[in-house]
Amino acid sequence: MSSPIELNIDHVANLARLALTPEEKAEFAQQLGDVLHHIEQLSKVDVSQVEATAHAFPVYNVWAEDVAQPGLPVELALQNAPAQRNHMIVVPKVME
Amino acid sequence: MPLYFRTLTELADQLAAKTITSTELTQAVIARTKAVDFQVKAFNSFDEADALSQAAASDTRRAAGQARGPLDGIPIGFKDVIAVAGQPLTASSKMLANFISPYDATVTQKLKQAGAVCWGRLNLDEFAMGSSTENSAFHTTRNPYDLERVPGGSSGGSAAALAAGEAIATLGSDTGGSIRQPAALCNVVGLKPTYGLVSRFGLIAFASSLDQIGPFTRTVEDSALLLRAIAGHDERDSTSFKTEIPDYRAALQEKPGPWRIGIPKEYFGEGLDPEVAAAVQKAVEYYKSIGCEIKDVSLPHTEYGVGVYYIIATAECSSNLARYDGVRYGHRSKEAKDILDVYFKSRAEGFGPEVKRRIILGTYVLSSGYYDAYYLRAQKVRTLIRNDFLEAYKSVDVILTPTSPTPAFKRGAKADPLAMYLCDVYTIGVNLAGLPGISVPCGFSRGGLPIGMQLIGQPFREADLLAVANAYDAPHAWGKKTPTL
Structure with a gap:
């Protein structure tokens, strides 16, 4: 198992699209180091012959009839939008 | 006993007998909330006018002979991660501070169909991440048995509101113990159903392979009643399981036992508070006295x-x-x-x-x-943990453990995240294995703090689990005791 020292918090915060202050980075690096240290004990377990469990009771091939169902009216779907215009969500420009 | 401290079952009978009305009951709950919530701080918000209009509608139905069953007219509170159309849905986060639900969760829809009065929005650790409600962005909920202590979490508001008489039952969600641990710390019954029994549609997602919605109630009988109302397959949740939903309350009487009860030694080791251990041991002795077979089992990957x-x-x-x-x-x-x-x-x-x-x-x-x-x-280790339980169930019907290693701790006592994470040591395995687990009150510490035991059942066999729990809870009824506020 990887060493907790490898947690590059700038890289991970960028992947998570999360701006962290220098104080948060220092605090989280130390706290998550402790948690990762605790997690390290999993490396003691022999899992070479073990299948992974993603769900306790997997349900396969869940099909729905291909029939149109009523959806949310536009007004309701947009009622929590931070900014909207003409039934669309407004965001800062994406391309130059 | 004031209306707001009675059990759901008692109140359902009184509503049916027309000795009380839903309006009287809802008014009593609202008045109680206004009188004590400045201390308990269980609610993020509540909508008094909306609750009273639902109660009036219930009374009208009943007067016309169209009552919809035992939940009709009963005020039920919601953890603030479960959508109720037109009401706030904050997850106790600044991120959703102004969010209004555009639709009902499936459990909400089911409760409305059953006639329940959808009551206020209950505090939690932000996005259900925590074991004390101290991570709420808004305020920390207090334990009604000691206001300096936490109610547990993440569904701390759901447990505290019920214990304080601010609702007749509440809903919470449980990802690693978030129903059972606060139930234990606040002297109420908290049930996490088998993964897939209750729809997660309209529940704000935390960890989707672990999350389940479940009821908080004063007795196991109440839990059986509420579980039946919210359980069942839902095509809007693709992990929802197709299984028959029995009449859990009727099953309490139909399954007389005795049962084989497993005691896992890994749950009684270092870190367990001696008063918790003693209270749980007394419950084990009780089961033995009614003819149950008590067996040692091992869950080696705990x-x-x-x-x-x-x-x-x-x-x-x-x-x-x-x-x-x-x-x-x-x-x-x-x-x-x-x-x-x-x-x-x-x-x-x-x-x-x-x-x-x-x-x-x-x-x-x-x-x-x-x-x-x-x-x-x-x-992969999750598979091993799950196999441990399934192996144990070859020789026992249910497993009995403490719910939380300690009674409620003081606010601010677990500033270190890892120390907080270890609060969930007895409840996490149940989520990883997808099993049903229930916390049942089993006594008090010398300092007057509630203690809970956890009973862990087999997948989709809530009827058996509730029957075992009820065999203890019906004669002891710790959950009917009330705090002094």
Whole structure:
């Protein structure tokens, strides 16, 4: 198992699209180091012959009839939008 | 006993006999909430006029001979992660401070169909991440038995409101113990159903392979009544399981036991408070006295539960919470200049420290080069934990453990995240294995703090689990005791 020292918090915060202050980075690096240290004990377990469990009771091939169902009216779907215009969500420009 | 402290079952009978009305009951609950919630702080919000109009509608139905069953007219509170159309849905986060639910969760729809009065929005650790409600962005809920102590979490508001008489029953959600642990700390019954029994549609997602909605009640009988109302297959939740929903309350009488009860030694070791151990041991003695066979069992991978959980739960949360990007709903930073800025700054401003910590950890364990070492390995150890339980069930019907290693702790006592995570050591395995678990009050510490025991059942056999729990709860009824506020 990887060493907790490898947690590059700038890289991970960028992947998570999360701006962290220098104080948060220092605090989280130390706290998550402790948690990762605790997690390290999993490396003691022999899992070479073990299948992974993603769900306790997997349900396969869940099909729905291909029939149109009523959806949310536009007004309701947009009622929590931070900014909207003409039934669309407004965001800062994406391309130059 | 004032109306607001009676059990759901008693009140259902009184409503049916027309000795009380839903309006009287709802008014009593509202008045109680106004009288004590400034101390308990269980609610994020409540809508008095809406509750009274639902109560009036219930009374009208009943007068016309069209009552819809035992829940008709009963005020039920909601953890603030379960959608009720037109009401706030905050997850106790600044991110969703102004969010209004556009639709009902499936459980809400079912309760409305049953005639229940959908009552207020209950506090939690932000996005259900925590064991004390101290991670709420709004305020910390207090334990009604000692206001200096936490009610547990993450469904602390649901447990505290019920214990304080501010609702007749409440709903919570449980990802690693978030129903059972606060139930134990607040002297109420808390049930986490089998994964897939209750629809998660309309529940704000934390860790999707672990989350389940379940009831908080004063007695096991009440729990059986409420579970039946919310359980059942839902095509809007693709992990929802197709299984018959029995009349759980009727099953309490139909399954007389005696049962084989397993005691896992790994749950009674270091870190367990002696008063908790003694109270749980007394409950074991009671089961023995009514003819149950008490057997030692082993769940050898228990010690890995917290590690597995904090990989799987954080990985799933980092993925689930990616949706809070400041674009379609939720908080958007006013400082943002471009679209990436919207993501980075909205998330930085909207999420509190524990949520950020878990997103970072979850992103890390899923990131390129670490997936196999952390996430995949954790899923494999999860298999071993699950197999431990299934092996134990070859020789026992249910497993009995403490719910929490200690009674309620003081606010601020667990500032270190790892210490807080270890609060869940007895409850996490149940989520990882997808099993049903119930916390039942089993006494008080010398200092007057509630203690709970956990009974763990076999998949989709809630009827058996509730019958075993009821065999203890009906004669003891610790949950009918009330705090002094």
